[in-house]
Amino acid sequence: MEKVLTIAGSDATGGGGLEADLKTFQEFGIFGLATVTSIVTMAPKTGKHSVSFLEPALIQQQIDSAFAGPIDAVKTGLLPTKDIIELVSCSLQHYQKKIVVDPVIGGKGTDDFIHAESVEAIRHLLLPQAFITTPNLREAGILSQLGELTSKNEMKKAAEIIHSLGVKHVVIKGGTRLSLDQAYDLHYDGVNFTFYPHPLIDTDYNHGAGCTFAAAITAALAKNYPVVEAIDLAIRFVEAAIRSGFAINPFVGHVWHGAYTHAEKRLEFKNYEQ
Numbered sequence: 001m002e003k004v005l006t007i008a009g010s011d012a013t014g015g016g017g018l019e020a021d022l023k024t025f026q027e028f029g030i031f032g033l034a035t036v037t038s039i040v041t042m043a044p045k046t047g048k049h050s051v052s053f054l055e056p057a058l059i060q061q062q063i064d065s066a067f068a069g070p071i072d073a074v075k076t077g078l079l080p081t082k083d084i085i086e087l088v089s090c091s092l093q094h095y096q097k098k099i100v101v102d103p104v105i106g107g108k109g110t111d112d113f114i115h116a117e118s119v120e121a122i123r124h125l126l127l128p129q130a131f132i133t134t135p136n137l138r139e140a141g142i143l144s145q146l147g148e149l150t151s152k153n154e155m156k157k158a159a160e161i162i163h164s165l166g167v168k169h170v171v172i173k174g175g176t177r178l179s180l181d182q183a184y185d186l187h188y189d190g191v192n193f194t195f196y197p198h199p200l201i202d203t204d205y206n207h208g209a210g211c212t213f214a215a216a217i218t219a220a221l222a223k224n225y226p227v228v229e230a231i232d233l234a235i236r237f238v239e240a241a242i243r244s245g246f247a248i249n250p251f252v253g254h255v256w257h258g259a260y261t262h263a264e265k266r267l268e269f270k271n272y273e274q
């Protein structure tokens with residue numbers, strides 16, 4: 001069985017972060033391990049999110065624990081400080097297999113989780129080690145230093161700049177922000193640009209979609225899917241998860257990570273004596 005490590009923040013409400021990653025890995029039939037870098041909590045009366053960081057030494061001990069055995073792929077999520085990004089980059093320096101970097105900068109409806117010096121560390125320390133990076137439209141604008149991206153052409157420019165930082169594949173999640181007829185995700189491999197159109201889904205219950213998308217790509221790669229097939233499957237996996245999104249509390253609605261496989265129907269109680 002494949003083993004995949006996520007190095008990410010914990011989302012205490014369970015939609016994004018390493019909770020999304022582990023649930024998604026499980027859906028792919030893959031064994032998930034986790035290194036916690038930080039914890040995102042939500043105030044129950046206001047819905048305001050806050051981030052707390054873990055001590056670098058404790059993060060290092062978790063990574064060392066995970067690498068006590070073989071790991072088939074690594075995904076990174078929220079790495080909130082420059083020190084933590086340096087530590088993760090150093091720990092992955094001799095890692096030979098695929099690294100997926102989800103360059104988490106902000107959450108929906110919250111202040112940014114990370115600041116300019118961390119963005120620089122992602123650009124120069126982490127992206128050169130990555131096989132795939134999966135910024136959303138806003139993160140792609142920040143990483144490419146182009147600012148707000150408002151068209152498919154600008155997405156292509158951003159993808160080229162991000163690719164030049166050393167990552168092999170750039171996948172920009174267009175999402176609903178472009179206000180076009182459909183959502184467009186863009187894949188650039190250094191030669192070809194491929195847009196993946198998919199339907200816009202009218203819902204606010206999509207917290208965790210970005211993490212789930214990157215986790216699904218990581219899992220598919222660990223299962224030896226070719227890149228294009230991994231992206232395609234991840235798009236369908238997340239589309240199903242968003243269609244089954246639900247309100248977890250009065251402030252936020254989460255994707256359902258198990259939607260693609262109808263996981264809610266698994267092991268249902270059947271009373272055979274009736």
Ligand code: PXL
Pocket residue numbers: 008009010011012016017018039040077078104106107108207208209210211
């Ligand atoms: O969706 C971005 C994200 C990533 N990582 C953690 C989060 C969130 C959003 O809330 O909590 C830990």
